[in-house]
Amino acid sequence: MPPSADRQPAVLMGGIYLNPLKLKRNSIQFKLFSGVLIVLVPLIALLFFNNYYAIHVVRDQISVSNKNTISLYMRQIDENLDDVSKYIYKLALSDPDLIELNQKGLTDSYMLSKVRLSNELSQDILLLKAVDSMFVYSIPNQDILKTYRNSPSDALFVYSQLMTRLQPEMQSNEDITKQWYAETIGKEHYLVTYSKTDNVIIGAWVNVKNLLTPISYVNKGENVTPLFATDRGEPLVNEDFVREHQIDLNRQTDSYYMSGSKEQFLVVGQKSSISNISLIALVPDSDILKGLPYLTRVIILCFLAVALLVPFSLMMLRKTVLLPLRRILMAMKLVKEGNLKAAITPYRTSDEFEIVNDSFNGMIQEIETLKISYYEEQLQKQQAELKYYQLQIKPHFFLNAINIIYNLAQVKKYELIQELSISLSRYFRYMLQTNQYSVPLDKEIKHIRNYLVIQEHRFPNRFQYEINVENQALPIPVPPLAVQTFVENAVKHAMSMDRVMKLTIDAELRKDEESTRLWIRVQDTGTGFSEEALAKLRAGERIVDEDGEHIGVSNIRERLHHLNPGSELTFTNRPEGGASVEMLIPV
Structure with missing residues (x-):
């Protein structure tokens, strides 16, 4: 029987309207409902825990694997960049040709020193793996010496912007050594380092995309997106991809975490030891969970079985227990209100309830007979008293x-x-x-x-x-x-x-x-x-x-x-x- 509009909202389970606000703790409905919950809640919790644990284990394995890979590449990149820094530092301290570049004026000795230094840099840059270009800038003569591994198309634009941004250092009288840092020039991102000694600036730069080339080649065929990001969480590579999926890169990379709006990604990173960037790998969560097809099917089948079993069990309980009890309770409620005509209509049910129904109907008939007799006796008594009073x-x-x-x-x-x-x-x-x-x-x-x-x-x-x-x-x-x-x-x-x-x-x-x-x-x-x-x-x-x-x-x-x-x-x-x-x- 559906609940009336003036009652508390009820929950339909297996054809039974259960009102949790009105269920008494000692009622059969409450005990059945509690029993179902006692069985189902641990089962569902176990399924959720099992699924969560399996996903967590797979994510841990994927994160460890990618963490090891990017840590290895980050160490290699740091070593290569550190080699360049050491080379620049050694060159600034020991190369005699740099002394001529400190002097103002394009003398013959200046030009000879510049040629010797150019030849030296052209040979040494081939040995330094993590660098695209090296330069020496004479502040008194405003003259720059450039050498490239492979001459980039945007090299002139990069140097024009870079020299403009180094103007404060050129005007300073102090020696300055700047470790590798991220610099955005135009639409590209670069790592730059330089050392100022007296009136000469020696530096190098590399396009960040070139640092990802070996990693992209190794991960070819895998749906893993590597990129570099600054310590403020700003991507230096694949910016459009990060913005499209709204991935948060401004977190600690000590352990993995999940991020993304449209799709979740496992984020694993390794911070550079000599610069303000981190190497990060983005792994789609959907690819991670593809490794759990069997377990996923088992969990789905378990949920379907529970979803079908619970309503069926409650329907059987409703038909065999709750409906006969409801009929008896409704009849007893009518009897309590004074309606002794509230007999239980015979219907097909369990033998025990048939005996209870027959006994209840017989008892109600006896009570009605006794009540009529008592009522008649009371009326006769009152009538006698009334007659007595009238007389x-x-x-x-x-x-x-x-x-x-x-x-x-x-x-x-x-x-x-x-x-x-x-x-x-x-x-x-x-x-x-x-x-x-x-x-x-x-x-x-x-x-x-x-x-x-x-x-x-x-x-x-x-x-x-x-x-x-x-x-x-x-x-x-x-x-x-x-x-x-x-x-x-x-x-x-x-x-x-x-x-x-x-x-x-x-x-x-x-x-x-x-x-x-x-x-x-x-x-x-x-x-x-x-x-x-x-x-x-x-x-x-x-x-x-x-x-x-x-x-x-x-x-x-x-x-x-x-x-x-x-x-x-x-x-x-x-x-x-x-x-x-x-x-x-x-x-």
């Missing part, structure tokens, strides 16, 4: 009424005698009706008027009454003598020969969003209830005084409870004096 006509009331008629006859007030006789006959006729369980409020009010007319003649000038009843309330049924009993009690206990007693009866219909109820109030101007009597009335106890036990109020309370469930009786003392009784009867 409980006090002799002094009857004698007082006859005495009033006699006195009126002496003064020859025949019209009052007729009026009193009619009221008295109607009063006794109503009191002797014992076969009705309820009467319209209009009929009860008419009977009360007859009674009050008699009392008005009995206590002339000392008794007043007022009746205010809405027309909508007149046809509402009430138990007979329900209001009359409280009227008689008011006259009996509130009447005094020292003052005028006024009796007021009000009745109206009160409606709210949930129900409509008949409100009746009887109040007088007497001395009110005693504290003891008020406590007993509110507690529902019977009152015993010198006249014996009073069954009228208890009888009304019982009849309202059985015939009008939800009725309320309220007893209070008025602040200005007198008693007040209020009744609320559901319509």
Whole structure:
């Protein structure tokens, strides 16, 4: 049964609506749900852990392999670059031809030194592997000596930009040695180093792409992207590739990490020991996981098996256990609410539930029979009490009424005698009706008027009454003598020969969003209830005084409870004096 709109949101599992907010910890649904979770959660966690562990192991292996490779190449590059740095340092300290270049003026000795130095550099550059060009710049003569391994097409542009950027060093009087650093000239990236001694700058540079040529050749056929990056995470090679996949290169390269937006890449790096760059390898994660096809299939099959097994198991539990229990619980709930017709309709189920259903239906039939018998017995008892109360006509009331008629006859007030006789006959006729369980409020009010007319003649000038009843309330049924009993009690206990007693009866219909109820109030101007009597009335106890036990109020309370469930009786003392009784009867 789907949950209604006003209930808490439920989860559908295997055709069963499980509301985790309303599941009681001791319920079968909670135990079944918990049992399924206890089995599934460790299984799923194991599958996830196994998959994660396998992926982690493969990534570790791939990262170690690539780490070893790029570390080897980074050491080779560092060694080659260090050889160039040592060569430049040695040349600056020991070559005599550099002395002539420190002098200003293009003399013959200057030109001879320049030719000898050019020949020396042209021979030595072939032995230095990690360099594209070497240069010697004479600051006094603003003359540059260049030599190339292979003359690059952009060599002139590189030197023009490089000389411009070295202007601050040229104007300095101090000796400067600059280790290899990354320099961007145009759209290309270069590694540059130089040493300034006196008025001569000796330096070398290499295009970063040329440093990757041996690595690209070795990794040919593998989907691995090598590149160089600065210590700020700026790529020096394959910039478009890094930007397209949004790969973060600004992390520590001590161990591998995963990065990338569209596709994840395993990032492994090795920092150079003599420059501000790092050699990095990017391996696509998809290529790494291709090495786990069998394990991936097993995990997928396990997930599919669990996904199919759980709903099937829950459907079987629902059909064999939960639905029969739900039918029994729904029937028991209806019985608890008072519906004894809530038998479980026979249906095909397990033998144990069939026995329970048959026993439940038989028990409900027996309870219904016993309840009907008890209800009839209670009604007979109340009817007997009502008859007793109706026949409980006090002799002094009857004698007082006859005495009033006699006195009126002496003064020859025949019209009052007729009026009193009619009221008295109607009063006794109503009191002797014992076969009705309820009467319209209009009929009860008419009977009360007859009674009050008699009392008005009995206590002339000392008794007043007022009746205010809405027309909508007149046809509402009430138990007979329900209001009359409280009227008689008011006259009996509130009447005094020292003052005028006024009796007021009000009745109206009160409606709210949930129900409509008949409100009746009887109040007088007497001395009110005693504290003891008020406590007993509110507690529902019977009152015993010198006249014996009073069954009228208890009888009304019982009849309202059985015939009008939800009725309320309220007893209070008025602040200005007198008693007040209020009744609320559901319509």
